[in-house]
Amino acid sequence: xxxxxxxxxxxxxxxxxxxxxxxxxxxxxxxxxxxxxxxxxxxxxxxxxxxxxxxxxxxxxxxxxxxxxxxxxxxxxxxxxxxxxxxxxxxxxxxxxxxxxxxxxxxxxxxxxxxx
Numbered sequence: 001x002x003x004x005x006x007x008x009x010x011x012x013x014x015x016x017x018x019x020x021x022x023x024x025x026x027x028x029x030x031x032x033x034x035x036x037x038x039x040x041x042x043x044x045x046x047x048x049x050x051x052x053x054x055x056x057x058x059x060x061x062x063x064x065x066x067x068x069x070x071x072x073x074x075x076x077x078x079x080x081x082x083x084x085x086x087x088x089x090x091x092x093x094x095x096x097x098x099x100x101x102x103x104x105x106x107x108x109x110x111x112x113x114x115x116x
Contacts, residue, residue, distance in 0.1 A: 021054065029057040029064075067091060067098070 021031035035053035042048060071087045074094075078087075092098045 022057070025054045025058070027054070027057050027061055029061045031057045034060075063101075070095060 021035075022029065025031055031053050034057045035048065038048045038053055038056065067088065068083070070091045071083050074087045074091050075081070075083055080087075092102065
């Protein structure tokens with residue numbers, strides 16, 4: 001006797017594999033971990049938007065890729081094959097854009113006008 005096919009409706013998306021938020025966004029950095037950290041830093045009455053964690057993860061991934069790219073160039077100039085903390089320090093200290101990001105003082109264009 002042949003099995004009778006089931007008449008139960010199949011839920012849409014039931015046979016799909018689970019995908020992480022990182023893979024949906026096309027990122028390597030963990031989006032869900034950024035979301036958890038953002039939610040932990042806010043008070044109980046504030047909300048965290050769905051795309052805030054994606055944006056934060058993408059910015060961090062971009063900055064990391066830039067630093068590693070320039071570190072690789074620095075190591076190549078020094079005829080070395082491995083990246084060391086020294087290369088990272090030389091990269092960040094030598095690049096004006098990264099120096100501006102890591103400086104504790106705000107840029108003059110962002111300061112409020114002073115009346116003299």
